[in-house]
Amino acid sequence: MNPGTVNSGAEDPLGPQVRVLFAALRHAGEPAAAAITARVLCGEAGREQRGTRVRFMLRLVGDRLVEVRYRAYGCPYTLAACEWLAQQLESGGRDSIGGPAEWAQKLRIPPARLGRLLVVEDALRAALAAADKTMTDS
Amino acid sequence: MSSGAPVYLDYAATSPADPRVAAAMSECLTRDGVFGNPSSMHQHGRLARECVERARAQAAALIHVQPRQLVWTSGATESNNLAILGTARATAKRGRHLVTARTEHKSVLDPCHRLEHEGFQVTYLDTDHEGLIAPERVRAALRDDTVLVSIMHVNNEIGVLQDIAAIAAICQERAVPLHVDAAQSAGKVAVDVARLRCDLLSFTAHKLYGPKGIGALYFAPARRASLQPLMFGGGQERGLRSGTLAVHQIVGFGVACELAAAAWPTDAERCERLRARLWLGLQALDGVLLNGHATRRVAGILNVSFTGIEGESLLMGLSELSLSTGSACTSDNDEPSYVLRALGRDTELAQSSLRFSFGRYSCEEDIDVAIAAVTREVRRLRAVAP
Numbered sequence: 455m456n457p458g459t460v461n462s463g464a465e466d467p468l469g470p471q472v473r474v475l476f477a478a479l480r481h482a483g484e485p486a487a488a489a490i491t492a493r494v495l496c497g498e499a500g501r502e503q504r505g506t507r508v509r510f511m512l513r514l515v516g517d518r519l520v521e522v523r524y525r526a527y528g529c530p531y532t533l534a535a536c537e538w539l540a541q542q543l544e545s546g547g548r549d550s551i552g553g554p555a556e557w558a559q560k561l562r563i564p565p566a567r568l569g570r571l572l573v574v575e576d577a578l579r580a581a582l583a584a585a586d587k588t589m590t591d592s
Numbered sequence: 593m594s595s596g597a598p599v600y601l602d603y604a605a606t607s608p609a610d611p612r613v614a615a616a617m618s619e620c621l622t623r624d625g626v627f628g629n630p631s632s633m634h635q636h637g638r639l640a641r642e643c644v645e646r647a648r649a650q651a652a653a654l655i656h657v658q659p660r661q662l663v664w665t666s667g668a669t670e671s672n673n674l675a676i677l678g679t680a681r682a683t684a685k686r687g688r689h690l691v692t693a694r695t696e697h698k699s700v701l702d703p704c705h706r707l708e709h710e711g712f713q714v715t716y717l718d719t720d721h722e723g724l725i726a727p728e729r730v731r732a733a734l735r736d737d738t739v740l741v742s743i744m745h746v747n748n749e750i751g752v753l754q755d756i757a758a759i760a761a762i763c764q765e766r767a768v769p770l771h772v773d774a775a776q777s778a779g780k781v782a783v784d785v786a787r788l789r790c791d792l793l794s795f796t797a798h799k800l801y802g803p804k805g806i807g808a809l810y811f812a813p814a815r816r817a818s819l820q821p822l823m824f825g826g827g828q829e830r831g832l833r834s835g836t837l838a839v840h841q842i843v844g845f846g847v848a849c850e851l852a853a854a855a856w857p858t859d860a861e862r863c864e865r866l867r868a869r870l871w872l873g874l875q876a877l878d879g880v881l882l883n884g885h886a887t888r889r890v891a892g893i894l895n896v897s898f899t900g901i902e903g904e905s906l907l908m909g910l911s912e913l914s915l916s917t918g919s920a921c922t923s924d925n926d927e928p929s930y931v932l933r934a935l936g937r938d939t940e941l942a943q944s945s946l947r948f949s950f951g952r953y954s955c956e957e958d959i960d961v962a963i964a965a966v967t968r969e970v971r972r973l974r975a976v977a978p
Binding site: 467468476477479482483498502503505507508509525526527528529530533 | 900902904905908909938939940943972975976977978
């Protein structure tokens with residue numbers, strides 16, 4: 455075979471939304487060092503061997519979600535979805551995010567990549583569940 | 593390269609036609625050119641036939657065979673199909689076993705799979721971890737009912753060069769015909785059929801600065817009776833490949849072969865330097881692994897895996913480059929390269945590979961752009977990873 459071949463022709467295979475998000479992964483990394491004493495809750499899912507691994511980190515001040523960061527290994531759609539979710543969570547809170555089908559629709563992610571988004575969802579839900587538990591415990 | 597266009601580093605996928613090829617082709621299309629049907633007996637036809645036979649001589653000279661030992665096809669895929677299906681079906685009464693390698697091109701593997709559906713048995717040889725096939729493995733795989741061995745000269749993904757002459761010697765001992773897919777070697781390295789001692793050899797125009805849609809299959813004189821055609825119709829090409837000959841493509845192929853015969857040593861020397869420059873530049877990154885044997889390889893292909901990197905993200909981040917990855921990421925198929933998996937690379941490393949391939953129009957500036965871009969993206973993606 456000839457391996458998958460890409461060039462930057464007239465039509466970007468990623469689509470404009472994913473391309474912009476993928477090009478600037480501003481929320482990738484760790485929560486701000488100065489804020490490390492605050493509560494940071496993590497959720498993780500996936501394995502590199504399966505092509506996708508995602509970790510979300512949520513920083514809470516009291517009951518308020520103030521910062522979302524992530525680390526991710528995966529395809530451009532995975533990374534773009536992580537970035538988009540981090541932006542959505544910080545600006546609109548957890549009620550604004552919906553589920554993988556909605557993410558795919560909004561970002562025009564091909565249906566074949568839905569499996570990758572399920573890993574993203576698992577990581578995010580795990581982080582949110584950890585946050586819920588912390589708030590309940592406190 | 594035009595300003596703003598990506599740097600083209602995918603010559604193993606296809607090459608741009610040499611302007612001299614394009615000029616020769618354009619003379620075979622219009623009313624004032626050689627547009628006739630070479631099967632026609634009138635003057636227009638005879639002129640076209642002359643052009644076709646001149647091109648056949650040019651193509652034959654590239655691989656050092658007689659022109660009458662070539663049949664035109666639509667490209668290496670058809671040549672491989674004709675060699676494999678044509679030989680197996682024609683000699684099925686003698687035996688129904690073939691030998692090939694797991695790292696062959698799909699245009700070899702898929703005809704073999706087709707034959708399995710027709711009741712043939714196929715032995716798929718493993719390579720070593722550098723992509724090479726030990727000739728003794730071929731010997732061990734041969735059976736009394738083996739009717740064909742098919743091994744590629746240069747691997748299209750990793751660029752390694754197989755020892756065809758040694759494999760051919762073993763096949764000759766057992767009187768088993770050897771087919772060689774030379775799509776990536778013809779016009780890139782010395783391809784002398786008398787030295788390779790193969791019975792059938794496929795090559796194509798578009799890998800050596802000719803047009804797409806035209807290729808050829810060499811067959812040893814003794815093999816003609818053992819080749820069953822795949823296409824039937826007008827009986828062209830002595831009944832081996834019916835269909836009106838595409839004169840403009842054939843002429844383009846001929847010119848490309850003639851140019852390649854003169855230029856390949858110089859091209860190869862320059863590509864060797866470019867490959868060394870690229871490899872040196874990439875090694876400044878940690879976790880960079882060469883795929884395939886370090887020295888037994890064609891000059892123009894470098895295949896590299898990057899630890900901790902997902903291949904599709906790497907490729908998509910390199911918008912200033914046109915190149916290929918070991919991950920079939922542009923399809924809906926997430927499977928990593930079967931060639932790299934056959935070398936023993938794990939899924940992660942197989943998915944994180946890039947194939948750089950350069951050619952006649954590549955320059956040092958292209959390589960420097962590639963080094964800078966890959967370095968930037970590898971560092972960015974590693975910084976993002978968990």
